[in-house]
Amino acid sequence: MLRTLLKYLIVFGLSLTITTATAQTQSTTSFIVITHATTPVNSVTRSTLSDLFLKRLRTWSNSRVVVVPVNQARRSQIREVFTRTIHRTTVAEIETYWQQQIFSGRNTPPFVKNSDTAIVEFVRTNPGAIGYVRVGTPLGHDVKVLTII
Amino acid sequence: MICAVKLPAPPLTPKLACSSVLPTSEGIVKRAFPALAMAAAMLILLTHRGIAQEELFERLTIHGYLNQAYAWSTQTPILGITKTPRFDYRVLGLQTRYALTEDDEFVVQVRHRQFGNNLLTDLEDDIKLSWAYYAHRFGPIQLKAGRTPVSVGLYNETRFVGTLLPFFRAPVNVYPEGVETIDGVTLTYTSPTVNGWSLQTSVDGGNSAIDDVLQTPTGPVPTRLNIHMVYGGQIRLMTPLQGLGFGFDLHRFDVKNTDGKGIRNRLATFSLDANSRWASIRAEYSAFDLGIIDLDWPAAYVQAGFHFTPAISLNAQYDYSIQKPKITGPEVPMHDRAIGARYAFNPNLVMKYEWHRATGYLMDVYLPPNQPEGRTSYSILSLAVSF
Numbered sequence: 001m002l003r004t005l006l007k008y009l010i011v012f013g014l015s016l017t018i019t020t021a022t023a024q025t026q027s028t029t030s031f032i033v034i035t036h037a038t039t040p041v042n043s044v045t046r047s048t049l050s051d052l053f054l055k056r057l058r059t060w061s062n063s064r065v066v067v068v069p070v071n072q073a074r075r076s077q078i079r080e081v082f083t084r085t086i087h088r089t090t091v092a093e094i095e096t097y098w099q100q101q102i103f104s105g106r107n108t109p110p111f112v113k114n115s116d117t118a119i120v121e122f123v124r125t126n127p128g129a130i131g132y133v134r135v136g137t138p139l140g141h142d143v144k145v146l147t148i149i
Numbered sequence: 150m151i152c153a154v155k156l157p158a159p160p161l162t163p164k165l166a167c168s169s170v171l172p173t174s175e176g177i178v179k180r181a182f183p184a185l186a187m188a189a190a191m192l193i194l195l196t197h198r199g200i201a202q203e204e205l206f207e208r209l210t211i212h213g214y215l216n217q218a219y220a221w222s223t224q225t226p227i228l229g230i231t232k233t234p235r236f237d238y239r240v241l242g243l244q245t246r247y248a249l250t251e252d253d254e255f256v257v258q259v260r261h262r263q264f265g266n267n268l269l270t271d272l273e274d275d276i277k278l279s280w281a282y283y284a285h286r287f288g289p290i291q292l293k294a295g296r297t298p299v300s301v302g303l304y305n306e307t308r309f310v311g312t313l314l315p316f317f318r319a320p321v322n323v324y325p326e327g328v329e330t331i332d333g334v335t336l337t338y339t340s341p342t343v344n345g346w347s348l349q350t351s352v353d354g355g356n357s358a359i360d361d362v363l364q365t366p367t368g369p370v371p372t373r374l375n376i377h378m379v380y381g382g383q384i385r386l387m388t389p390l391q392g393l394g395f396g397f398d399l400h401r402f403d404v405k406n407t408d409g410k411g412i413r414n415r416l417a418t419f420s421l422d423a424n425s426r427w428a429s430i431r432a433e434y435s436a437f438d439l440g441i442i443d444l445d446w447p448a449a450y451v452q453a454g455f456h457f458t459p460a461i462s463l464n465a466q467y468d469y470s471i472q473k474p475k476i477t478g479p480e481v482p483m484h485d486r487a488i489g490a491r492y493a494f495n496p497n498l499v500m501k502y503e504w505h506r507a508t509g510y511l512m513d514v515y516l517p518p519n520q521p522e523g524r525t526s527y528s529i530l531s532l533a534v535s536f
Contacts (some may be wrong), residue, residue, distance in 0.1 A: 051341045058288055066251040088391065092459055095496035099313055099535055102212050104306035105256060105280060105298045106291075106337065108246060111207075 031078055031132045033146040034120065034139060038127050039065070043147040050087050052130055054097065055107050060128065069110035070122045070131040078116075082132050213243040216311035216318075218531035220265065225525040226513040228321065229267030237263050238529070240309040240318075242279065252286040262309070267513070268362045268369050269326065280330060293335040299328055300337075300351045300383040301398055302418045302433050311533025312499050315429075316489055320450035320468035322511075323418075323435050328402070331355035331379055345389025354380035357402075364515040374441075377411070378403040385420075392424035404441045412441045429454040443475040454491075462491045464503075470511075479518040483509030499533045 033049065035041075040063045044052070051057045053069045060067055072079040074091060083091050098109040113119045116133040123129040124142045139145070221234035229238065244258040258280040264270045282295030298306040304319035306329070311317060318324070333355015340348040359374045381400030388394065402414040418435040430453050437446035450468030457463070465488045472481040489503030505527050510516045512523045 047342050047345075056289075056339050056347065057341050058286060068251065090459065092493075092496045096313065099310070099496065100307065102244065103214065103242070103310045103313065103535070104300070105258075105282075105293070106339075108210060108212075 030135045031082055032135055032137075033130065033132045033148060034123050034143050035130045035146055036123055036127050037142045037144050039130070039144070039146075041146065042144070043149045045149055046086055049146075049148060053086065053110060054094075055101075055110070065128040068126050068129040070119055070129060071110045071112045072119065072132065073112060073114045076114075078132070078134055208248045210246045210248075211244065212246075212536060214241070214310045214312065214533070214535040216240045216309055216531060216533045218317055218529045220317075220527065220529045222525050222527040225523045226266070227507055227525050227527055229265030229270065229513065230527045230529075231266055235265045238265050238531075239263055240311075242310070244280075254284050255282075256284060257281045260309075268371060269360060272371055273360070289338055289340065291337045291339075293337075294333075296330050296332050297335045297353070297355075299331050299335070299353055299357075299379075299400075301328070301400065301416070302435065303396065303420050303422060303431060305329060310535060311501070311531060312493075312497060312535040314533075315452055315454050315462070315464040315491060315501075316466060316487060316503050317501065317529045317531045320433075320452070320466060320485070322468040322470035322483055322485060323433055323448045323450050325470075326359055326361040328357045328359060328376065328379055328400070331357045333379075342387075347387045349385045349387075350382065352380075352382035354378070364511075364513070366515050366517070368515075369513075374404060376402045376404055381416075392422075392429075394422045396420035396422070406441065414438060414440050426459075427456055429456070445473045445475060447471055447473075460493045462493075464489045464491060481510045481518055482522070483507070483511040497535050501531050501533070502528070503531075504528050 033044070040060055048057065052067050053071070055067075055069065057067060059065060072082070074095070080091055083089065083094055087094055098107075101107040101109070111122065113122055113131070116137040119131040119133050120137060120139055120143055123131050124140065130146070216239060217236075218238040219234060219236055220230045220238045222230045222232055224232070226232070240260065240262040242258055242260045244256065246254050246256045248254045257278075259276050260279045261276050262270050262273070278296065280296050280298055282293045282297045284291055284293045286292075300306065302323065304314070304324055305327070307313050308319035308324050308329070331353055333353065335351060335353040337349070337351040355378075357376045357379050359376070361372055361374075363370045363372055379400060379402045381398065383396065383398035385394060385396040396419070398418050400416045402416070403411045404414060406412050415438040416435060418433060420433040421431065423430045430451070432449070432451045434449040435447070437444075437448070439446055448468070448470035450466060452464065452466045454462050454464045467484075467486050469482065469484045471483075474480070485505055485507045487503055487505040489501055491499060491501045493499045506524075507527065508524045509522050510518055512525065514523070516523045
């Protein structure tokens with residue numbers, strides 16, 4: 001009986017350690033914001049970035065180019081870090097926001113791509129596109145990094 | 150909303166321009182016309198332009214929701230819920246969007262609903278056209294034309310989307326059968342966030358109809374109220390305090406009486422919405438001035454939620470309405486108190502249990518206003534899915 005209890009305690013302790021380690025890994029995942037090279041801005045504020053990804057801003061400032069945000073996969077670490085840093089809320093809250101938008105007929109969520117490479121490719125081929133990828137992701141041509149001010 | 154009136158005796162006011170039956174098949178075809186036209190337009194467009202399959206998948210999006218319940222009442226039947234527990238309590242919506250460009254899209258949403266032995270949902274078509282509209286964006290302004298949803302209060306467009314609600318449906322005394330859509334035009338404007346403030350506004354105009362069932366001394370009577378003109382708007386303001394917002398909307402409904410004369414009716418709603426990680430509070434007050442039957446109909450609710458974890462919350466709700474004849478006659482009150490538990494497996498899959506205590510006269514049997522009010526308790530166990 002005592003042995004079984006001890007076993008459960010060890011398993012519990014291990015899972016707690018793993019969870020903590022995962023949380024630490026998540027918090028250190030960092031991202032860069034990228035856009036198509038022709039986008040007429042080089043920096044954005046956190047609040048503007050949040051509006052761009054929530055589709056509250058439809059066009060780039062001083063132009064008629066439509067903003068096309070592209071998101072990372074729902075369960076990805078980078079999506080979680082981006083949501084916490086830029087929207088200052090959780091991925092679940094943002095999912096609920098999009099459900100509200102969809103079923104009240106107002107808007108639809110951004111496109112979703114499952115990898116950094118796919119995000120970079122989407123941004124490269126769509127003028128007006130904006131996305132975020134892990135630091136160190138190769139960008140190639142026609143893509144530039146936006147500074148968050 | 151108008152025809153949900155529990156008429157004080159004498160039961161039916163002759164001024165009320167309700168037809169006594171639900172739409173004929175001719176009427177249904179007429180009302181389904183926008184969807185049929187849209188489907189045809191999409192088909193022509195797809196065939197004509199020869200859109201590649203990959204491109205089609207990017208342009209076409211499909212969303213939906215299911216709100217399925219198991220419900221039972223302890224005494225008087227209410228909202229289609231009987232003493233015999235029932236599974237035939239559900240709402241299902243399916244939405245299809247086709248984006249022509251970044252700024253243009255066609256949207257169609259259909260709905261199926263069955264609320265137990267509720268006569269209205271028995272008489273409705275199994276699949277009913279909810280929305281069918283074309284939308285175009287001019288920067289931050291969106292124009293919708295066709296059968297479009299109407300923004301009234303916090304919940305009008307999403308009143309049955311279970312994954313968005315703390316209970317099975319939006320508070321029934323503030324959101325009875327009402328104007329959910331119009332055949333007309335809607336303009337919405339969403340502002341960017343400035344110093345933490347943001348604004349969402351909408352204006353709309355068109356015509357509509359409300360189907361409902363009146364409880365009369367001789368039994369339930371299905372009715373339709375045709376509104377030849379409805380127009381109004383909504384303002385929702387989000388504050389720099391994250392999750393805190395206020396709303397106000399005002400709509401005018403013109404209904405023709407039996408003499409063909411337009412009678413003015415007005416609905417004003419105030420709302421407060423405050424959400425944090427641990428708790429949420431929502432409250433709304435609506436004032437309905439029903440000129441067509443000389444009735445004032447105030448209604449309100451307060452909802453409070455405590456979120457123990459992101460997945461588990463406990464909710465409580467009190468909502469009421471009072472129908473007050475302007476000239477003479479007894480008042481018809483209705484109160485509903487509810488508590489419930491909600492478990493979200495994820496934002497798209499939610500399970501709920503709720504218990505309600507209802508008192509008043511708006512139940513599934515005729516209760517004369519000069520007699521003691523009806524009392525009943527009912528429970529709803531539900532599963533909500535959306536995608």
